[in-house]
Amino acid sequence: MNHSFSIGLLGLGAIATIMAQPGLAEEIPLATSDADIPRVQDAEAAATTVEEWVSQISVEAAEATQIIAQAAVQITGVQLTPTAGGVEIALETTGQLQPPATSTVGNALIADISNATLVLAEGSEFQAVSPAEGIALVSITSLPDNRVRVAITGGRRSPHRKYHSG
Numbered sequence: 001m002n003h004s005f006s007i008g009l010l011g012l013g014a015i016a017t018i019m020a021q022p023g024l025a026e027e028i029p030l031a032t033s034d035a036d037i038p039r040v041q042d043a044e045a046a047a048t049t050v051e052e053w054v055s056q057i058s059v060e061a062a063e064a065t066q067i068i069a070q071a072a073v074q075i076t077g078v079q080l081t082p083t084a085g086g087v088e089i090a091l092e093t094t095g096q097l098q099p100p101a102t103s104t105v106g107n108a109l110i111a112d113i114s115n116a117t118l119v120l121a122e123g124s125e126f127q128a129v130s131p132a133e134g135i136a137l138v139s140i141t142s143l144p145d146n147r148v149r150v151a152i153t154g155g156r157r158s159p160h161r162k163y164h165s166g
Contacts, residue, residue, distance in 0.1 A: 072146040073097055074119045082132035086159055089138060089150065100150070107136070109159045111150040118142040135159065 047053035077092030091097065093116075100111035118140060120126060126140040137153040152159045 072115050072117045074117050075113075075140075075148055076119055076121075078120070078126045078140055080128055080131045080138060087132035087135050087138065087152070089152070091140075091150075107155075107157060108151050108153040111152075112143070113148045113150070115146055116148045117146055118148050 047056050073093050073095040075091050075093050075097075079090040079092070081088040081090065097116055098114050100113045102109065102111045104110070118124060118126075124142060126138075128138045130136060131138055134155050135152060136155045137151070139149075139151045139153075141149050141151075143149050
């Protein structure tokens, strides 16, 4: 089925035009038996007390949190290895991480990883002070919306980044 959508701007207002080719419309068959029609008595009963409502919301929120956590890649371990030029940070994961978005703030290299959660046996964050020559701090923390931040602070200058997956 082909649809054409166009939006034009005129002056201060906006005009939206939606065009469809009616000759290509599909016929939708009607229900053929009474069994296909949803019945009111088959619907789940609505909460009638505050306690039932709170319980219903808590269950739905727990289910939603579990689905979101399953969709995100879990970082389950961190290994630091000093190298001649600084430190190598290896993240143990349950799946493939997306390439990080990086930025530099002062002497810190910041790498934000989307669609990831930090699930460490040691707790909700990781820190290593002076893990290698020229590196003052490595910090890995969880951020909202299934993101993890890796911050590497250099001693006198910001570190350089090399990223590889595998």
